[in-house]
Amino acid sequence: MLGHLLSRHGIDNVILESKSQSHVIERVRAGVLEQGTVDLMHQVGLGERLRRQGLRHEGLFLAFNGRRHRIDMTGLTNGRAITIYGQNEVVRDLIEARTAADCPLHFEAPAVAVRGIETARSVIEYEVAGERKRLSCDFVAGCDGFHGIAREAIPRGALQAYERAYPFGWLGILADAPPTSDELVYSLHPRGFALFSMRSPSVTRLYLQCDPDTDIREWPDDRVWDELRRRLATDDGWAPAEGAITQKAVTPMRSFVVEPMHHGRLFLAGDAAHIVPPTGAKGLNLAMADVSRLSQALLEFYTSRRTDLLESYSARGVRRAWQAQRFSWLMTSTLHRMNTDNDFDYKRQVAELDYLVGSRAAMTSLAENYVGMPFD
Ligand code: DHB
DSSP states (O other), rough: OOHHHHHHHTTOEEEESSHHHHHHHHHHOOOEEOOHHHHHHTTTTHHHHHHOOEEEEEEEEEEETEEEEEEEEHHHTOOOOEEEEHHHHHHHHHHHHHTTTOOEEEESOOEEEEEOSSOOOOOOOEEETTTEEEESSEEEOOSOOTTOTGGGSOOOOOOOOOOEEEEEEEEEEEESOOOSSOEEEEOOOTTTTTTEEEEETTTTEEEEOOTTTTOGGGOOOOHHHHHHHHHHHHTTSOOOOOOOOEEEEEEEEEEEEEESSSETTTEEEEEGTOOOSSTTTHHHHHHHHHHHHHHHOOOOOHOOOOHHHHHHHHHHHHHHHHHHHHHHHHHHHHHOOTTTTTHHHHHHHHHHHHHHOOOOHHHHHHHHHHOOOOOO
């Protein structure tokens, strides 16, 4: 997206992607686009397939004690909503646009070193087919994820990291089954959290809280469906429809923020700078807010040589990242069972949810955070 935003304004940029094109297009990842992300896609001419295939959701369900409770997100936020559209579909649209515009995009070209970020001329060393290459540039955008090398190029003492690991992960599946609810269902259950989501009118996406070290081979399809049924089915007879499981994977959960998000001519964006647990669906949207802000800052630099927006990039991003941490923490701790929890904690969680679904003030707070605060 950063490449797309810059190219639209005539700012030359090169994208180095370590994986193959098919890998990034096929790998199923997040799927909830905030209103700000949807608006950005439309503003930059990438909304055509999103308009046709995206599923606009105006509410969501919180389930506990055998009942589902709907939160009217749109009614509580002056018409805002979220849209279900796979992150990999966003990536596919971006690749198509970039290929059509003939802008440089190198797959299977891992960056191996970043140098000179404290000077006006940075260098990225990368590999293509085993051959070492050098790319010289004014700025480096570290959009290479939590395990990427960009953050490592910043001197240790210049960064402060804040981190928390969780004693659980999510087992996620994709199933050829029509969604039995038009909206997402987040469920607290004594056996652990479960989430009902979807990707299309014929594909359901489901998640289960699990042990972070669980071996996927311990989860044959029957066990997955059995556990999902137990945690999601409600007393009114609602349950997810079952079908062939086409993908199954375990995702660990982590919270992470690094401050600042910039050093010299290197700017970190997305998971390179911050990770949120997935409950609340903020990760992809935080990354979109980052690159939207970074593109404006670079545009200001190239049109007027002013650096005000580059200088405020990190402070604004860190603030948004902490707001997302706050919300994701609230959603995660309210809906998951911790291994140290006892019956008291479960009752407290139920009381929290009971308050939430009965209070317009509390529902409004959840709704405005879930659809996403405006991009600044
Ligand atoms: C999905 C992922 C999330 O983390 C979430 O909170 C809701 C939905 C999804 O992949 O559909």
